[in-house]
Amino acid sequence: MSRQLRYLILLLILVLVVGNETYLKWKVASWDESLQVRIYAINADNSNASNSYINRLRISDFVAIEKFVNREARRYGINIDAIRVSYGGELADVPPQPPVSGSAIDNIIWSLKFRFWAWFRETEDEHNDADINLYVNYFDVATRQSLQHSAGLRGGLIALINGFADRSYRGSNNVVITHELMHTFGASDKYGRGNQPVHPDGFADPFQDPLYPQTRAEIMGGRIPVNASKAKMPDSLSDVVVNVFTASEIHWPVK
Ligand SMILES: [Zn+2]
Known part of the structure; x- marks a missing residue:
């Protein structure tokens, strides 16, 4: 493929991604219809612990997120359910991981890679009509004492979240997921x-x-x-x- 053609295709993809994001940002800011939020699980360390934890995950494990956002939105006068959360199951495809201690440029490059990855994945997935997609990396709590920071792209409508594959962390995982979800709405x-x-x-x-x-x-x-x-x-x-x-x-x- 010629270099010009490759640049043209890249440019086209960028225009589509940005256009899509602009539309969704406008939709998010208006809060006049429920936003569809979809959560996916990823076995990020390829461990048995993460595997068996993910196998037992159900939508009921994430309901607290929907209840929290809708309850808080109502306190501020949003009279509809602000969000609806669904669970998309496990993804075999692991998203690009953010740099561990990268420079600002590394982070920008990662965020572009992650955007492309998410965009391709979402266009291939015909069952996905979500406005916001949250990807949760699960790690075995026995081998990871602490997790890297999760990353919700501010106003980007996707987030990569790190969670512990253990029942006792279900509540705090939901706090982290919701924090990143709020980033996608534009919170700092x-x-x-x-x-x-x-x-x-x-x-x-x-x-x-x-x-x-x-x-x-x-x-x-x-x-x-x-x-x-x-x-x-x-x-x-x-x-x-x-x-x-x-x-x-x-x-x-x-x-
Ligand atoms: Zn944050």
Whole structure:
């Protein structure tokens, strides 16, 4: 294939991807119909633990995400179900993994690769009519003590999420998945050094007196601030809210 032709095809794909994203961003920002969110599982470490965990995954394992977003959206006056979550099962095809400690350029290249990968996959999949696709990498908790950061492309409508293949992490996996989902709606991170939520933006109750300890986490703050230098991961979405700072970023009406 000639070089010009290859460039032309690449350019065409880019135009299609960007056009599709622009349409979806507009749809996301309007919140006048339910957004379809589809979750896929990936055995990222090729382990038996991840395999048996994924085999037992059902839509019921993700229902908490839908309930959380719809409950919080209603608090801000969205009178429809903001999202509907479905589970697409396991994918054999592993998405491009983000660079471990890459430069800004490495991250941009990865995000383009991931976009292309997702776009090709979605066009091949005739059952997929989702607006937002979330890809969850599962890892065996026995061999991975900590996970790399998950990545939701802000306003990109896809996210790559890292989760633990263990029942006891079901609630916290759902917190991470929802955090990345909120990125795809356009929400920004609200935590700083040591994963400590930033005050006031990253707090569930920023004007509580005394300020500490907080009892809930803000979804983009990510953790429950115990004191000025310590925060803990919420066990489930029952301990999480969307505050006004995040709500305004994703175009939920803030009075
Ligand atoms: Zn984030």
